Structures are given as C-alpha cells and as structure tokens.
Amino acid sequence: MSQRHDNFAPPCPSAPTPSGQGECAINASSPPAVELHGITKRFPGVVANKDIAITVRKGTVHALIGENGAGKSTLMKILYGMQKPDEGTIAVDGEQVAFASPGDAIARGIGMVHQHFMLADNLTVLENVVLGGEKLHGIGGKARRKIQEISDAYGLGVRPDALVEDLGVADRQRVEILKVLYRGARILILDEPTAVLVPQEVDALFDNLRELKSEGLTVIFISHKLGEVLKVADDITVIRRGTTVGTADPKTATTKQLAELMVGTELPSPETRESTVTDIPMLQVTGLTLTESGAAPAAPLTTAAPEDPAEALDVVEVVEGPHPAVALAFGGRKLLDDISLTIHKGEILGIAGVEGNGQTELIEALMGMNSPDAGVITLDGTDISATSVRKRREGGIGYIPEDRHRHGLLLEAPLWENRILGHVTEVPNSKRGILDPKAARLDTERIVREYDVRTPGIDVTAASLSGGNQQKLIVGREMSHHPKFLIAAHPTRGVDVGAQAQIWDAIRDARSEGLAVLLISADLDELIGLSDTLRVMYRGRLVADADPATITPEELGSAMTGAATGHLEGNDQHPEDGDAR
Numbered sequence: 001m002s003q004r005h006d007n008f009a010p011p012c013p014s015a016p017t018p019s020g021q022g023e024c025a026i027n028a029s030s031p032p033a034v035e036l037h038g039i040t041k042r043f044p045g046v047v048a049n050k051d052i053a054i055t056v057r058k059g060t061v062h063a064l065i066g067e068n069g070a071g072k073s074t075l076m077k078i079l080y081g082m083q084k085p086d087e088g089t090i091a092v093d094g095e096q097v098a099f100a101s102p103g104d105a106i107a108r109g110i111g112m113v114h115q116h117f118m119l120a121d122n123l124t125v126l127e128n129v130v131l132g133g134e135k136l137h138g139i140g141g142k143a144r145r146k147i148q149e150i151s152d153a154y155g156l157g158v159r160p161d162a163l164v165e166d167l168g169v170a171d172r173q174r175v176e177i178l179k180v181l182y183r184g185a186r187i188l189i190l191d192e193p194t195a196v197l198v199p200q201e202v203d204a205l206f207d208n209l210r211e212l213k214s215e216g217l218t219v220i221f222i223s224h225k226l227g228e229v230l231k232v233a234d235d236i237t238v239i240r241r242g243t244t245v246g247t248a249d250p251k252t253a254t255t256k257q258l259a260e261l262m263v264g265t266e267l268p269s270p271e272t273r274e275s276t277v278t279d280i281p282m283l284q285v286t287g288l289t290l291t292e293s294g295a296a297p298a299a300p301l302t303t304a305a306p307e308d309p310a311e312a313l314d315v316v317e318v319v320e321g322p323h324p325a326v327a328l329a330f331g332g333r334k335l336l337d338d339i340s341l342t343i344h345k346g347e348i349l350g351i352a353g354v355e356g357n358g359q360t361e362l363i364e365a366l367m368g369m370n371s372p373d374a375g376v377i378t379l380d381g382t383d384i385s386a387t388s389v390r391k392r393r394e395g396g397i398g399y400i401p402e403d404r405h406r407h408g409l410l411l412e413a414p415l416w417e418n419r420i421l422g423h424v425t426e427v428p429n430s431k432r433g434i435l436d437p438k439a440a441r442l443d444t445e446r447i448v449r450e451y452d453v454r455t456p457g458i459d460v461t462a463a464s465l466s467g468g469n470q471q472k473l474i475v476g477r478e479m480s481h482h483p484k485f486l487i488a489a490h491p492t493r494g495v496d497v498g499a500q501a502q503i504w505d506a507i508r509d510a511r512s513e514g515l516a517v518l519l520i521s522a523d524l525d526e527l528i529g530l531s532d533t534l535r536v537m538y539r540g541r542l543v544a545d546a547d548p549a550t551i552t553p554e555e556l557g558s559a560m561t562g563a564a565t566g567h568l569e570g571n572d573q574h575p576e577d578g579d580a581r
C-alpha cells in the first residue's frame with residue numbers, strides 16, 4: 001500500500017519556508033507557535049519518537065493522527081514538559097526552549113487538557129479553576145471576574161458558581177479548557193477531546209476551538225476520529241511508527257486517505273451483519289434499582305503490587321453501603337431506577353446515554369461490584385443477583401471496563417500477569433486449581449499476536465503500552481475466555497481505525513456463535529452500527545428504544561440529552577419497563 005498520497009506533503013522542514021510552498025508556508029513575520037525538530041525518544045525496547053519534525057502555525061487548529069502506539073502522546077508529553085526528549089529541539093514562538101516540568105511549559109503558555117478530567121467534583125467551577133493558581137488572581141472577586149471574562153471571550157458559557165458534580169461531560173471539558181486559559185495558555189494541547197462527547201457537543205466544542213483560534217490561540221489535538229479531524233483542523237500531521245510521515249490538507253483529503261496513510265488499511269464500517277438474535281434469553285434484569293447513598297463505592301482492582309499474584313489477580317471485593325432502607329429514608333437520588341432488560345443469545349443490545357446517567361452503575365451492578373436496593377439478575381437462567389464478582393466471571397461474564405486503568409489492568413504488572421487478571425482460576429491460567437504461569441505466558445504471546453498488541457514483549461508493564469494497545473490486550477483477554485455474556489463498555493475507545501475493525505469483528509463473530517453483548521459506547525456510529533437493539537438511558541432510567549436500522553447519530557444524540565424525538569420509538573411504556581411514568 002502506498003504511504004503517500006497526492007494530497008500529502010512531506011513533513012514540514014523545521015525552518016519557515018518562503019510562502020507559496022504549500023502547507024509549510026508560514027508568514028515570516030509571525031514565527032510558528034511550535035516547532036519540533038529531530039525529536040527522538042527511546043524507551044526500553046521501543047523508539048517512541050524518531051526524528052520527528054512538526055511545525056504548528058500560530059492561530060490554527062493542528063490535528064495529530066496516527067495508529068495506536070505511533071507516538072502521539074509521547075510527543076505531546078514532551079511538548080508539555082512531562083517527558084524529556086533524548087534528542088531534538090523545541091521552539092515556542094520562535095524561541096528555543098527546554099522544559100524540565102509541565103510548570104515550565106505552562107510558564108511558556110502551553111496548556112494541556114487530558115482525556116481524564118482532573119476536576120474535584122465537590123467544588124465549584126471557581127474553586128476548581130483557582131485551585132493551585134491562587135497567586136494569579138486571588139480567590140475572590142478578581143478571580144471571578146477573570147473567569148467570566150475568559151468564558152465570555154471564547155463563548156465557553158461557564159458558570160463560576162456551578163458545582164462541578166452537577167455538570168455534564170461537555171461542561172466539565174469547558175471548565176478544563178478555561179482552567180488552562182486562566183493560567184495563560186496560548187497553545188492548547190487536547191488529548192482526544194471528542195471521545196466522550198455526543199455529536200451536538202462535538203459541534204459546540206469545535207465552535208469553541210474556532211473562537212480560540214480567531215483570537216490568535218493555537219490548538220493541537222490528538223484524535224482517532226478522522227471525520228472530525230477533517231471538519232475542524234487547519235493542518236494535519238500523520239505519525240506512523242514513531243515518525244512523521246506527512247502532512248495533509250483537510251480541504252482536499254478524505255478519511256479514507258488519512259486511514260490509509262495512518263495504518264495502511266481502508267476505513268472500516270461498523271455495520272451490523274445479518275442478525276443472529278435468538279429467542280433464548282441470556283441475561284435478564286428486572287426492577288434493578290440503586291439509590292445514591294446506598295451505592296457502594298466501586299473499589300479499584302488494586303494498584304499496589306501484592307505478594308501473592310493469585311490474590312492480586314482476583315477481582316474486587318464488594319464494599320457494602322448502608323442498608324437500602326436507610327438510604328431511601330434519607331431520600332437518595334436514584335442512580336438506577338427500575339431497570340429491566342433482556343439480552344438474548346446472539347444479540348448485541350446497545351445502551352445510548354450521556355456519561356453519568358447510570359451506565360457505570362448498571363455495569364457495576366451486573367458485575368457484582370455494587371449492592372442494588374432491589375432487582376433480580378439472571379444469567380443463562382441462573383439467579384446471580386447475590387453472587388460474587390468472581391463467581392459471575394466464572395459463570396461466563398466477560399468484562400471490557402469503562403475505565404481500563406481502574407478496572408481492567410494492573411498497570412505496574414507485566415502483560416502476562418494482566419492476561420490472568422480476573423480469570424485466575426480459569427484455563428489456561430490455572431491447571432487443577434494451581435496457577436500455570438508458563439501456559440499463561442504462552443497464551444499472552446498468542447493474544448499479542450492475534451490482537452496486534454504493539455509491545456517489545458510480554459514482560460513489559462501494562463503502563464508502558466500506549467492507550468490503544470492496552471485496550472487491545474483487555475479485549476483479547478476477555479474474548480479468549482469465550483464468554484456467554486459480554487459487557488463491552490467503549491470497546492474501541494482510544495483505538496485506531498485498523499484495530500477498531502478487528503475488535504468489531506471479534507465481537508460480531510462471537511455474537512454469531514451465540515454471545516450476548518451489552519454495548520455501551522459514546523461513539524454513536526459504533527453503537528448504531530453494531531447493535532441489534534438500542535435503548536436510551538437517561539437519569540438512571542431506560543427511557544426510549546430506537547431502531548438501529550433507521551436512527552441517525554444526531555437523533556440518538558438528542559434523545560440522550562433527554563429530548564426524545566418522534567423519530568425514536570419513544571418508549572415510556574416499554575413492555576419490560578413496568579408502569580408508564
């Protein structure tokens with residue numbers, strides 16, 4: 001497959017070129033916002049960045065794309081002072097810089113918004129923004145005025161006194177953006193900013209980005225969503241296997257061309273194949289209810305390195321919350337409100353919903369990680385409502401978690417131990433109840449091969465894999481146990497287009513052999529394309545059904561924000577939901 005296309009130019013040279021030479025032409029009077037030249041970064045067994053050259057023009061939105069493990073995050077961490085390059089130079093606004101820490105980068109006007117938001121829920125927007133930046137504008141009236149001023153200037157619509165826990169995902173993201181602007185950022189790095197947004201929210205974010213660049217700010221963002229990249233970027237740099245392979249012009253390039261340049265394959269489509277839904281129920285949930293103060297916190301799998309690997313590789317213990325009657329007496333908010341659903345053998349049931357509407361609690365209830373106040377869960381005809389996480393896993397539940405760092409991996413453990421995680425008693429990890437590291441290692445090597453996990457070996461830690469490669473390892477592990485029922489939460493989040501197709505294929509192949517799947521995804525194309533049945537979750541309730549064959553992402557997106565449209569088969573009276581509300 002050709003690596004270069006007519007629309008692609010070689011990487012920009014480090015020095016500004018005279019005008020009239022395509023995308024690299026930069027107004028000589030205005031130095032580029034960022035110039036990276038000859039950046040090389042090595043990790044044991046891996047060259048993450050190799051002689052990278054990128055020129056980011058001031059006042060533009062610059063997209064960084066590339067397959068999983070290509071080196072995008074490493075490069076941005078270098079620009080933000082989180083990591084030091086082994087070789088190469090960085091120039092900001094035409095001046096060479098060397099950052100020892102993010103503090104140095106912030107002082108030079110560089111801000112980064114991470115994929116995982118870092119706001120304190122129980123504080124207000126104002127408190128979150130000033131936290132750690134008290135010296136800038138104090139903590140009172142001056143800070144408030146500054147926040148309002150920034151919010152108005154860039155159309156962010158942020159309310160200083162709102163409590164962060166009351167804000168949706170898109171609002172939180174705007175607070176994060178405001179926070180870096182408050183600290184004086186003129187160059188913003190956004191790491192996969194649209195991964196958690198519905199289509200309408202993506203459009204609003206892009207309006208904000210346009211606003212920022214019209215004020216002369218520069219945005220660099222990492223994304224795997226090529227359609228969005230073409231919509232908002234002024235320049236696109238493609239990274240492949242650690243090095244820049246070209247820049248693309250969003251005015252003329254297509255997603256197909258970008259995908260080819262990135263991974264050498266065509267853009268996959270998640271369209272559902274022929275239906276394989278049977279009438280045999282695999283998972284049945286009736287009347288599942290969970291109130292806020294009764295919700296048990298979901299403990300992490302464990303992050304400390306334990307002495308006994310078998311102990312570490314087992315799954316969480318449930319922490320009991322207060323008695324349900326106590327919780328109700330205090331009038332807790334319902335996180336799950338009388339949820340009933342059935343997933344049949346061979347069926348993928350997709351749940352659409354803005355994050356924070358009960359999806360996490362539903363997953364935790366199905367896995368046995370919280371204690372619902374009421375409701376019955378049966379798996380393949382057996383009541384599992386009161387069984388442990390381990391028993392549910394052994395009973396055939398596969399689990400691709402929402403948060404792979406909290407619930408999917410032991411970050412400091414090697415890959416082969418992560419392959420055992422959650423399946424410690426099962427073949428091939430154990431033989432007659434005794435751990436079999438040799439077999440587990442061999443099987444890890446198979447998963448690495450089959451799922452194309454890019455790694456120098458199976459003894460490196462999970463933390464050293466790129467985000468997408470961590471995801472491939474988890475999917476490979478879960479599918480290897482041939483579950484009866486799979487909880488797939490954002491199964492392709494952070495995964496490049498090539499690996500995405502592979503994960504979709506793995507799920508669909510297993511479905512055609514009878515796997516029942518609960519699919520939760522913020523990627524509405526994926527949700528619509530893969531699901532046989534769609535339900536919409538809003539404020540802890542399943543409020544509507546939709547037909548994946550006819551619904552559009554936009555229609556689904558508005559239903560998710562609570563405004564069910566006529567295009568949905570509005571479903572206050574779904575047969576399984578009990579009384580109409």
Ligand SMILES: Nc1ncnc2c1ncn2[C@@H]1O[C@H](COP(=O)(O)OP(=O)(O)OP(=O)(O)O)[C@@H](O)[C@H]1O
Pocket residue numbers: 043044046047048066067068069070071072073074075454455463464465466467468469494496
């Ligand atoms: N701290 C580290 N130690 C060892 N190897 C690392 C470390 N950080 C990154 N790597 C390796 O460097 C390479 C580039 O990783 P990076 O996270 O930059 O990729 P990426 O393009 O951001 O991928 P993704 O799209 O999956 O997030 C990968 O092979 C990764 O395993």
